[in-house]
Amino acid sequence: MTAGTPETPAAACHDADCGLVALIRSAEVKTVEPKAVPVVPPLDQSADEWDDAPLYQARRKIYPQRVSGTYRRIKWAVLLVTLFVYYLTPFLRWDRGPNAPSQAVLIDLSNSRFYFFFIEIWPQEVYYLTGLLIIAAMTLFLMNALAGRIWCGYLCPQTVWTDLFQAIERFTEGDRRQHMQRERGGWTLERVARFGAKHFLWLMVAWWTGGAWVLYFADAPTLVHDLATLRAPFVAYLWIGILTLTTYVLAGYMREQVCLYMCPWPRIQAALTDEHALNVTYRYDRGEPRASVKKSAALLAKGLPAGDCIDCLQCVQVCPTGVDIRQGPNLGCIQCGLCIDACDAVMTKIGRSTRLIAYDTDLNIQRRKQGLAPEYRLARMRTLLYVAIIAVVGGVMAFTLITRTAQSISILHDRNPVFVRLSDGAIRNAYTVRIANKRSERREFTLSMTGLAGSLLDVVQSRDDGRFVVGVGPDQTREVRVLVTDYADRPAASTPINFHLYDVITGERASAGDYFRAPAGEAK
Numbered sequence: 205m206t207a208g209t210p211e212t213p214a215a216a217c218h219d220a221d222c223g224l225v226a227l228i229r230s231a232e233v234k235t236v237e238p239k240a241v242p243v244v245p246p247l248d249q250s251a252d253e254w255d256d257a258p259l260y261q262a263r264r265k266i267y268p269q270r271v272s273g274t275y276r277r278i279k280w281a282v283l284l285v286t287l288f289v290y291y292l293t294p295f296l297r298w299d300r301g302p303n304a305p306s307q308a309v310l311i312d313l314s315n316s317r318f319y320f321f322f323i324e325i326w327p328q329e330v331y332y333l334t335g336l337l338i339i340a341a342m343t344l345f346l347m348n349a350l351a352g353r354i355w356c357g358y359l360c361p362q363t364v365w366t367d368l369f370q371a372i373e374r375f376t377e378g379d380r381r382q383h384m385q386r387e388r389g390g391w392t393l394e395r396v397a398r399f400g401a402k403h404f405l406w407l408m409v410a411w412w413t414g415g416a417w418v419l420y421f422a423d424a425p426t427l428v429h430d431l432a433t434l435r436a437p438f439v440a441y442l443w444i445g446i447l448t449l450t451t452y453v454l455a456g457y458m459r460e461q462v463c464l465y466m467c468p469w470p471r472i473q474a475a476l477t478d479e480h481a482l483n484v485t486y487r488y489d490r491g492e493p494r495a496s497v498k499k500s501a502a503l504l505a506k507g508l509p510a511g512d513c514i515d516c517l518q519c520v521q522v523c524p525t526g527v528d529i530r531q532g533p534n535l536g537c538i539q540c541g542l543c544i545d546a547c548d549a550v551m552t553k554i555g556r557s558t559r560l561i562a563y564d565t566d567l568n569i570q571r572r573k574q575g576l577a578p579e580y581r582l583a584r585m586r587t588l589l590y591v592a593i594i595a596v597v598g599g600v601m602a603f604t605l606i607t608r609t610a611q612s613i614s615i616l617h618d619r620n621p622v623f624v625r626l627s628d629g630a631i632r633n634a635y636t637v638r639i640a641n642k643r644s645e646r647r648e649f650t651l652s653m654t655g656l657a658g659s660l661l662d663v664v665q666s667r668d669d670g671r672f673v674v675g676v677g678p679d680q681t682r683e684v685r686v687l688v689t690d691y692a693d694r695p696a697a698s699t700p701i702n703f704h705l706y707d708v709i710t711g712e713r714a715s716a717g718d719y720f721r722a723p724a725g726e727a728k
């Protein structure tokens with residue numbers, strides 16, 4: 205694969221988005237012979253020439269042209285849905301009872317809780333996060349195995365916000381042609397106004413993006429009120445400022461450079477892809493040799509070959525990363541499909557069949573050249589493996605979520621000393637027992653122990669009527685100190701024991717195991 209390729213300057217409509225008709229007309233009077241663009245210098249290049257080759261290539265500003273078509277509509281739909289979800293989710297409510305937050309999605313850092321609708325994740329259940337990360341990674345791999353970088357082209361936040369910022373830019377500064385003309389025309393009053401309006405709108409979007417982010421960490425309506433009345437914590441303003449700045453810079457200025465130079469995914473996905481993955485592909489078998497409409501008609505009349513590509517450069521001019529997909533697979537291509545829409549429009553206009561550029565594989569191009577039917581293999585070993593991993597991890601997570609209890613118990617054995625010998629010769633071990641009540645009401649639990657016959661359990665300061673009753677507040681944990689005393693004549697060095705927790709009302713239970721330690725082989 206080659207690195208990101210800037211737009212080709214020598215084009216009939218390079219500096220003007222003069223519309224398809226004008227483009228095709230200009231293509232009719234111009235013939236461009238197919239030529240390969242050298243990616244690496246020739247091998248016979250002298251050492252001096254190598255030394256003189258610049259190591260840095262300055263960025264060429266990209267002015268993506270407006271385009272319409274199937275993939276553009278899909279991208280608009282995805283953009284609207286994802287932004288709608290991101291901006292409005294903090295305001296969704298979910299009734300969890302009187303002692304719990306009513307925000308549907310909330311990262312409650314102060315109480316170490318994550319709320320997602322009916323799911324509440326405690327710190328000790330962080331393995332759910334591991335499961336989610338595995339599923340996310342496998343889903344990304346699966347998308348890549350099916351259709352290359354479609355995550356990048358449609359769903360990546362960088363793509364979504366850059367798309368939005370570019371739409372604002374076209375709205376304020378005009379489409380490609382007007383924008384370039386205005387920039388060439390210097391600073392007029394109108395340009396200053398348009399430029400100011402663009403940056404104002406960019407900043408508003410960036411500010412609201414940062415503002416929405418902090419709403420995931422506190423009750424959204426309350427925090428909005430506190431922010432407006434300047435009573436919110438400083439850290440909220442700080443994070444809004446940081447995210448406003450990063451959104452503004454990344455989506456407004458850096459754009460495709462994030463995809464080309466900063467993001468590791470293109471490098472990783474290039475190593476994970478295979479010949480069956482559908483990628484945005486220029487069907488060079490059909491497009492080459494490229495020539496204008498007039499020229500190709502003349503070539504065909506002479507019995508010479510002529511491809512369908514009229515070299516109008518529409519596919520390059522709409523590309524958000526400035527890639528010329530006709531040069532082959534490119535790390536800069538985010539698989540957004542906009543060049544397909546642009547080329548389809550051109551093909552429709554000149555009465556040729558569409559999908560000269562399409563989601564396809566190089567393998568199929570070779571097959572077509574051999575007169576074979578194209579082959580699409582979505583179910584392959586790697587895609588089945590990814591689906592299986594997603595299903596297994598998702599199934600385990602779903603099972604544990606369904607069967608998880610509303611109470612838990614964990615044991616910490618005293619380490620120093622591990623045991624003590626009492627004056628009557630008995631051995632005593634001490635434990636710190638943590639009891640978690642995951643319900644939104646106060647509950648009382650009894651504590652018992654099994655596994656050590658003839659021993660005594662003592663829960664410090666929790667005796668009630670001969671039972672050990674521990675009250676735990678709503679959605680809270682409580683630690684109690686537990687003493688276990690063994691009166692056996694010759695206790696074992698290590699005996700497994702179990703602690704049991706019972707809800708005194710509902711009878712729900714939880715258990716945890718540990719060991720009772722004693723001096724090895726010593727009689728009382």
Ligand code: SF4
Pocket residue numbers: 491512513514515516517518519520530546547548550560561
């Ligand atoms: S591939 Fe299509 S859009 Fe691109 S230059 Fe050729 S005809 Fe024009």
Ligand code: SF4
Pocket residue numbers: 484519522523524525526527528529536537538539540541542543544
């Ligand atoms: S080459 Fe086509 S699919 Fe790739 S980024 Fe450019 S417009 Fe999108």
